[in-house]
Amino acid sequence: MAVIQEVAKTRGASRETRNGDGKAAAVFLAPWFIGLGLITAFPLLASLYLSFTDYSLLEAPSWIGIENYQRMFEDARWIKSLGVTFQYVFFSVPMQLAMALLLAMALDKGLRGLAFYRSIYYLPSLLGGSVAIALLWRQVFGADGLVNQVLAYFGIQGYGWVSHPDYALGTLMVLNVWTFGAPMVIFLAGLRQIPTMYYEAASIDGASKLRQFFNITIPLLSPIIFFNLVLQLIGAFQAFTQAFVVSGGTGGPIDSTLFYTLYLYQRGFGSYDMGYASAMAWFLLLIVAGLTAVNFFASKYWVFYDD
Amino acid sequence: MTDTPVRPDAPTESTMTRVRPQRPLSEVAAEIPDVPRKRKAGPHLKRLLKHVLLIAFGLVMLYPLLWMLSSSFKPNELIFREPGLIPTALDFTNYTAGWNALLHPFSHYLLNSAIVVLGCVVGNLVSCSMAAYAFARLKFRGRPLWFAIMLMTIMLPIHVIIVPQYILFSSLEWINTFLPLIVPKLLATDAFFIFLMVQFFRGLPKELDEAARLDGCGHGRIFLRIMLPLSLPALATTAIFTFIWTWNDFFSQLIFLTRPDMYTVPIALRTFLDATSNSSWGPLFAMSIISLIPIFFVFLFGQKYLVKGIATTGIK
Numbered sequence: 001m002a003v004i005q006e007v008a009k010t011r012g013a014s015r016e017t018r019n020g021d022g023k024a025a026a027v028f029l030a031p032w033f034i035g036l037g038l039i040t041a042f043p044l045l046a047s048l049y050l051s052f053t054d055y056s057l058l059e060a061p062s063w064i065g066i067e068n069y070q071r072m073f074e075d076a077r078w079i080k081s082l083g084v085t086f087q088y089v090f091f092s093v094p095m096q097l098a099m100a101l102l103l104a105m106a107l108d109k110g111l112r113g114l115a116f117y118r119s120i121y122y123l124p125s126l127l128g129g130s131v132a133i134a135l136l137w138r139q140v141f142g143a144d145g146l147v148n149q150v151l152a153y154f155g156i157q158g159y160g161w162v163s164h165p166d167y168a169l170g171t172l173m174v175l176n177v178w179t180f181g182a183p184m185v186i187f188l189a190g191l192r193q194i195p196t197m198y199y200e201a202a203s204i205d206g207a208s209k210l211r212q213f214f215n216i217t218i219p220l221l222s223p224i225i226f227f228n229l230v231l232q233l234i235g236a237f238q239a240f241t242q243a244f245v246v247s248g249g250t251g252g253p254i255d256s257t258l259f260y261t262l263y264l265y266q267r268g269f270g271s272y273d274m275g276y277a278s279a280m281a282w283f284l285l286l287i288v289a290g291l292t293a294v295n296f297f298a299s300k301y302w303v304f305y306d307d
Numbered sequence: 308m309t310d311t312p313v314r315p316d317a318p319t320e321s322t323m324t325r326v327r328p329q330r331p332l333s334e335v336a337a338e339i340p341d342v343p344r345k346r347k348a349g350p351h352l353k354r355l356l357k358h359v360l361l362i363a364f365g366l367v368m369l370y371p372l373l374w375m376l377s378s379s380f381k382p383n384e385l386i387f388r389e390p391g392l393i394p395t396a397l398d399f400t401n402y403t404a405g406w407n408a409l410l411h412p413f414s415h416y417l418l419n420s421a422i423v424v425l426g427c428v429v430g431n432l433v434s435c436s437m438a439a440y441a442f443a444r445l446k447f448r449g450r451p452l453w454f455a456i457m458l459m460t461i462m463l464p465i466h467v468i469i470v471p472q473y474i475l476f477s478s479l480e481w482i483n484t485f486l487p488l489i490v491p492k493l494l495a496t497d498a499f500f501i502f503l504m505v506q507f508f509r510g511l512p513k514e515l516d517e518a519a520r521l522d523g524c525g526h527g528r529i530f531l532r533i534m535l536p537l538s539l540p541a542l543a544t545t546a547i548f549t550f551i552w553t554w555n556d557f558f559s560q561l562i563f564l565t566r567p568d569m570y571t572v573p574i575a576l577r578t579f580l581d582a583t584s585n586s587s588w589g590p591l592f593a594m595s596i597i598s599l600i601p602i603f604f605v606f607l608f609g610q611k612y613l614v615k616g617i618a619t620t621g622i623k
Binding site: 020021022024025026027028029031032034035036038039040042043044046047050057103106107111112113117118119120121122123124126127129130131132133135136137139140146149178185234237238240241244245248261264265268269274277278281282284285288289292 | 357358361364365368369370371372374375388433434437438440441445446447448450453456457460462463464465466467468469470471472473474475477490491493494495496501525526527530551554555557558561562572573574576577579580588591592595596598599602603605606610613614
């Protein structure tokens, strides 16, 4: 019996090395292949082509070379949208991650009720992307909204934050920071992997808590910090819903919340300038890809890998 | 992407492999016990103070949500005057008014959202698990390359493909149907979940499917009878995240659904702002609360899988 099994095994193995599982793989991957081709790759290339055309859905696209890209750099609203997005990304993502790390540290050090706190802090991450929360934000930071009611309690007269061009973007940043729960959970898992003996050894040597943080926690957690950073940056560049709902689709007041994706939507699906929208989309892709590449490159200098 | 333990035979994930702790994060995350791993013998007072601070902070974070819940029971004029949480009177008129404020009763939009969510969940479960099985268990030519392409599609912003997708779907006359939202999920375009399930499948002992093969099982039966039943946690994580993402999704639903009778909950909620005057926050809050209830229940009952899922792939 055992012999037969062995034979069967070797026959199975040799058959596998000769042919592989090509046929089975083709079956199992068929949906994915079709999706990759029709839903992802073809549209990706099509939008690259469209970005060099003038196309309004009604007539066939006409080739205009790099004119869309040239127009972008002369378009004040496009430049504004780029500025708004960069501002949003580079302020709110670090703040969100700092908050996530701070709370993860506070929860990590032997605390009763960890699961309870984790749930409470995590809940906003699940809800933050919804229209309901964006609508709530519009009210909370409105002229007679919750924030101003609380401020009035202390005798302070607040602004209509969402309708003030200097503060509207800030309210969206607060919303992004509010969703720090997801990176916090990742940090919590990462902190668990740092052996306690490092801290014990450090405190025996008389290292202060602050030093332990900078010389043990940060280096050993750096792969996780890096991972969170890349993910949150990519996500923040594509933020759309909150700005759309809070500004009622305009990106106002005075384009102060005109996220890049919001402007793209306005051009593509508001004025049906599909060629221009495609050029904008490809520019976004290049920014996100470039930033991720820079991130990976820079990570050599600050991310510490144990192995 | 931080998950797999290093394996020489695994397809390379190029640069991604460098972001890699010693142990699967998902395991660690799921293991985090409720009780402290090491109780500091610090003074009671300090610990108490910490709890007070953490609870206070949690309250500040959740305050807007609780306030919205309370406001949904308040008459309009009180919403703007009372920052407190306890409504002076329990009043359901906001709910009845909100339910009927739009062109269709709100149940219409809830049903539409439910159809889209159901389609997407089924689509992702079927197509992503199939693709994941191929990547995790089958040997075929070019596997590392295809795997790398799959990982790259995770990072692809939807905005880069939405315009041609719109053109494609409108030439199929699929605009104002749920097909543009559901069909891509049937074709495994949510590569996140392929990755998540590949990670999970790799952790299952290979001896099981080898034994099944010796007994004459084909890949179809190994997949259906062995891998899937053992992967319920991964399937649950996929279902839960698909549910939440689809329920919250705004961008693609805004683009593909423009006829009021096809509106889903997020799109319907947004039209509240146009349809009703700015002063009717009460009904708007009431419907917002209703739109958040399904997510809240998923959160309550699916927490374990959510935490595991985020730690595996870093999704929200």
